[in-house]
Structure formats: C-alpha cells, structure tokens
Amino acid sequence: AQTVTQSQPEMSVQEAETVTLSCTYDTSENNYYLFWYKQPPSRQMILVIRQEAYKQQNATENRFSVNFQKAAKSFSLKISDSQLGDTAMYFCAFMAYNTNAGKSTFGDGTTLTVKP
Amino acid sequence: EPEVTQTPSHQVTQMGQEVILRCVPISNHLYFYWYRQILGQKVEFLVSFYNNEISEKSEIFDDQFSVERPDGSNFTLKIRSTKLEDSAMYFCASSDWGTPNEQFFGPGTRLTVL
DSSP states (O other): OOEEEOOOSEEEEETTOOEEEOOEEEOSOSSEEEEEEEEOTTOOOEEEEEEETTOOSOOEETTEEEEEETTTTEEEEEEOSOOGGGOEEEEEEEEEOOSSOOOOEEOOOEEEEEEO | OOOOEEEOSEEEEOTTOOEEEEEEOOTTOOEEEEEEEOTTSOEEEEEEEETTEEEEEOTTOOTTEEEEOOSSSOEEEEESSOOGGGOEEEEEEEEOSSOTTOOEEOOOEEEEEO
8 A cells, every 4th residue: 555645734935935845655566656736725636746657857847846756755846936826735646557547645735835 | 628527516414314426527538536535634535437337445435435427427426324524525536548647636525414
C-alpha cells in the first residue's frame, strides 16, 4: 500500500514571495504518477501539476514547479510570485501506473495562506 | 472545456435514509471514481468503475454503498441507510481510456446527515 505524507499542516507566505510545500511518499511501485491539487474554500479539487515518475525533468506550470527526487521519494511544490488567489488547501497525491482504473492516494493536505 | 458535473451540490438527509448522489462524467471517459472527504480531513478513495463493473473498492465502501451507471451519461453513488459519519464531501472523477491516470474531478456534493 502507498502512503503520502505532508508534514506541514499550515504554511503562510507574503504576496509575491516564493513558498515550498513538502510531500514524501512511500511505495514499492516503480511506475507511478504524482499530483498536486489545490482546494480553495469552494472545496473543488483543481489539478495544479502532475509528474510522471519515469521523467527525470521536473514538471512546471507557469508559477508552479516541482522538485521530484525519486530516490528520496520526495515531491515538493514551489509556488513563485505568490498571489492572494493561491490561498487554499494543497494536497499531494500518488497514483500507481495502471492500464485500468487507477486510484489516487492523498496526503493530509497543507493549508497555505498568502498574506497581502 | 468538458467537465465533470455533480448534483445536488448540497444534500441534507436524516440518519437511516437512502441517498443517491449523481455525477455526469466527461462524455468520452470510460473510468469513473468516487472519493470522500470528511471535513478537515484528507480525500479518501471509495470505488472505481469500468466496463459496468467495480474495478476496485476501499474498506470504506461496505455493503451500504453501491454504484451504478444507469444510462450512458450518469454515474451514481447510493448510500442505503445513512449514518452520521457519512457526512462528508463526495467527489466524482472520471478519466479517459488513453490516459487513465489523469482524473478530472467534479465540484463535489456536500452530504449532511442529521
């Protein structure tokens, strides 16, 4: 079974600054996907960024980037130029590669507050 | 852009009542999922569904739960006799045959059991 750990229940950052959210995971799988989801107060789950484990290059989506360390089983999210709209709960998630329906395993989440 | 939709957005029910939560996945998707999030807690996998049968289910998905794809567009989650602890946000998700690992989540249904 896979586990996902987010060790920071809460984080805060000043607007325009950079913040890094941590995530570690445990798995015996070799092929898998990792995700960061954003959940604003509306509670909708929004995919922020995704990383395939077989890719060495770290994924980037505009102001969001990841630091994927496969050997260390670490998958942190960096938010650059933080904006007030980034205030939300952020979940790290793991999914084993599966040609059929795959399930995601989520971490406990990190509440991020961006301060003006 | 296609999206997953869920109805109702909020459902209030009495303990012991049956509820049906409805989802309309993205039209060409073939894999369907239900997740649950109790307030303030992590998102938990309930069940996945493919080719008109359950692919995988978690320990949470006991005999009180069932899923169905009654027609070509809807995907439902039924809770036969609700308990207080079933109060949660329920998310439906779907994914395509070509990219089963890319799940698209609906906006969720907030279930409150009184």
